[in-house]
């Protein structure tokens with residue numbers, strides 16, 4: 001089978017390519033992201049393999065299904081970038097990799113919390129500039145904090161579990177509670193309003209859905225504790241970025257750690273600085289020294305890449321074998 005992989009990443013050629021080729025498929029790397037402009041590159045391929053920054057619209061699915069597309073292999077957990085209704089309508093099967101490494105993302109969320117709390121990002125730059133001043137670097141003991149986890153799926157539960165290891169109090173919210181899991185890790189469910197109003201750190205671990213779009217907005221931000229720390233490793237659209245910027249300016253929000261951001265699909269973060277395009281809102285976010293932003297790398301561990309490659313290859317075989 002001919003498979004088109006939309007990727008510019010070297011690590012995909014290291015992990016994904018051998019996994020797909022091991023089953024005898026012809027794998028072609030298309031060195032760009034998929035969107036309505038680049039659709040035609042996938043003409044004639046039976047399967048395409050895409051990631052979070054690709055976009056497969058209803059128009060794209062209709063077009064590619066007429067050119068022979070049967071399978072869409074998402075090599076990520078999220079699926080908000082594919083029009084699933086259109087896929088069903090045009091008989092295109094879509095698979096994702098729901099749990100390649102929840103540890104990778106949970107550990108990353110904790111990394112952002114610790115970095116912001118202990119001001120490591122500021123200390124790193126200072127010391128490199130020969131400045132060993134400790135002014136403004138005071139953090140807090142994690143054990144004294146109340147941490148709120150929104151979304152207690154695989155990643156949210158693990159994040160809470162690690163926070164419990166610090167001795168922090170962990171409360172959580174999920175419309176579909178996992179009472180057993182939360183109990184095992186020593187976390188208590190509360191309603192969303194109470195979580196938002198009482199936590200020192202709030203970490204988002206729910207999917208981007210119409211119902212969760214901008215769940216963190218000017219109203220929810222206004223109810224948070226002064227100086228709250230927000231962590232988002234889930235999806236950028238969960239937070240209204242303009243409202244967040246206002247809350248950062250007023251000091252309502254103390255610190256923000258983000259691995260994902262709104263309009264991520266339209267921004268390129270490639271290895272060369274030439275290809276970086278930032279929108280105005282994102283550029284404004286970067287001016288705050290209490291905001292740490294990474295380029296959607298929370299998943300990026302060797303173990304996760306191995307799991308992604310193996311799962312993606314086995315999803316394709318499962319489709320082929322009916």
Ligand code: NAD
Pocket residue numbers: 077078098099102105150151152153154155156173174175176205206207208211212233234235259260296297298299300
């Ligand atoms: P999961 O499906 O295991 O868990 C998601 C949880 O969110 C579920 O328990 C669900 O009930 C809950 N949820 C749904 N609606 C909610 C709402 N309105 N409020 C609160 N909770 C709600 O997913 P997961 O594997 O734990 O992934 C969580 C998020 O992390 C996803 O958005 C995923 O896309 C993202 N993710 C990011 C990266 C990265 O590299 N940054 C990597 C993997 C996953």
